[in-house]
Amino acid sequence: MDTAQFISKSNNNSVEKASFTWQTPSNIALVKYWGKSNPQIPKNASISFTLNNCHTITTIDFDKKEKSETVSFDLFFEGKQKDAFKPKIAEFFTRIQEYCPYIFDYKMTINSENSFPHSSGIASSASGLSAISMCLMSLESELNPDLSVEEINKKASFLARLGSGSASRSIEGPMVVWGNHPEIAGSSDLFGVQFPYKLHTVFENYQDAILLVDKGEKQVSSTVGHNLMHEHPYAESRFAQANDNLGKMSAILQNGDIKAFVNLVESEALTLHAMMMTSNPYFILMKPNTLEIINKIWEYRTENDSNICFTLDAGANVHVLYPEVEKEKVNQFIEKELSKYCQKNQYIYDSVGSGASKK
Numbered sequence: 001m002d003t004a005q006f007i008s009k010s011n012n013n014s015v016e017k018a019s020f021t022w023q024t025p026s027n028i029a030l031v032k033y034w035g036k037s038n039p040q041i042p043k044n045a046s047i048s049f050t051l052n053n054c055h056t057i058t059t060i061d062f063d064k065k066e067k068s069e070t071v072s073f074d075l076f077f078e079g080k081q082k083d084a085f086k087p088k089i090a091e092f093f094t095r096i097q098e099y100c101p102y103i104f105d106y107k108m109t110i111n112s113e114n115s116f117p118h119s120s121g122i123a124s125s126a127s128g129l130s131a132i133s134m135c136l137m138s139l140e141s142e143l144n145p146d147l148s149v150e151e152i153n154k155k156a157s158f159l160a161r162l163g164s165g166s167a168s169r170s171i172e173g174p175m176v177v178w179g180n181h182p183e184i185a186g187s188s189d190l191f192g193v194q195f196p197y198k199l200h201t202v203f204e205n206y207q208d209a210i211l212l213v214d215k216g217e218k219q220v221s222s223t224v225g226h227n228l229m230h231e232h233p234y235a236e237s238r239f240a241q242a243n244d245n246l247g248k249m250s251a252i253l254q255n256g257d258i259k260a261f262v263n264l265v266e267s268e269a270l271t272l273h274a275m276m277m278t279s280n281p282y283f284i285l286m287k288p289n290t291l292e293i294i295n296k297i298w299e300y301r302t303e304n305d306s307n308i309c310f311t312l313d314a315g316a317n318v319h320v321l322y323p324e325v326e327k328e329k330v331n332q333f334i335e336k337e338l339s340k341y342c343q344k345n346q347y348i349y350d351s352v353g354s355g356a357s358k359k
Contacts, residue, residue, distance in 0.1 A: 008140060011102065020358070025170055052351050054350055060139075063108075089110070099159065112131065128164075200254060225283075297320065
């Protein structure tokens with residue numbers, strides 16, 4: 001693995017003070033990754049839709065200081081100091097220090113806010129870590145103006161991955177592959193790449209309604225869940241299955257076989273949770289209302305010859321996926337039938353987006 005390409009080149013410019021703001025999206029994996037090795041290397045490749053409305057907005061103020069042996073930063077989340085998040089960010093800075101040595105030269109003040117509930121299974125670490133990475137790369141591009149946009153995005157994805165694996169998929173859009181795969185040109189375990197082939201028109205502006213079954217923090221963190229795959233009896237079979245499914249998904253996305261898409265997406269979601277239920281210790285992140293929603297979706301699909309389907313992340317919330325042509329009818333179904341299973345009837349209408357944007 002060639003990580004040397006991401007080591008910061010000699011800085012040509014001096015920057016005393018700077019501030020950058022980025023909005024970066026969450027993403028929802030269609031083919032899941034569950035299981036990794038150090039440093040944040042996936043056991044199988046994955047592919048995700050980049051979301052549009054579920055995002056993090058992060059501002060980092062950089063103030064030059066004397067170089068020190070520790071990284072100095074304050075962290076504010078939605079206007080309040082958030083010390084509970086600091087250990088994860090501190091660990092992230094430790095992991096990237098070889099590639100971004102300039103972080104020792106600045107006092108950083110990080111202000112972040114989400115458009116959705118954090119730690120509830122909507123990949124808040126993905127949007128959060130990718131936003132920090134884009135802010136860091138904005139500073140690096142000021143220090144080294146020769147960097148191209150492609151280089152900036154690739155390194156931002158590489159850095160984000162070291163904080164949260166799925167964050168590597170939140171830099172670009174509308175679809176991103178992370179993990180080396182023989183059928184995806186340019187794919188890598190080190191960073192995410194845009195799906196390199198032409199998407200069939202049926203998948204353009206695809207809709208994702210996120211049903212907030214449980215807005216609380218997950219009972220089991222993703223990190224713990226990933227680690228349980230090391231001794232999992234079905235791990236190797238699952239990794240092989242996921243890579244095989246990604247090859248199938250690549251063909252589906254190009255040929256527009258939406259029935260096959262529905263089948264594969266739902267199978268992947270249930271397999272992810274099957275891995276959780278068969279690990280040791282075992283755990284169940286779905287809630288009774290998660291299952292109610294799934295059954296209602298299946299009934300609706302049969303009765304209306306619909307192409308609606310669901311997927312799940314590592315949590316209880318349900319992502320309802322459907323083509324734009326069904327938007328009006330499915331949204332009515334969500335409001336009339338599915339919202340009652342959501343915590344305080346809350347859900348988020350989203351769609352496929354284009355990735356990070358500077359503010």
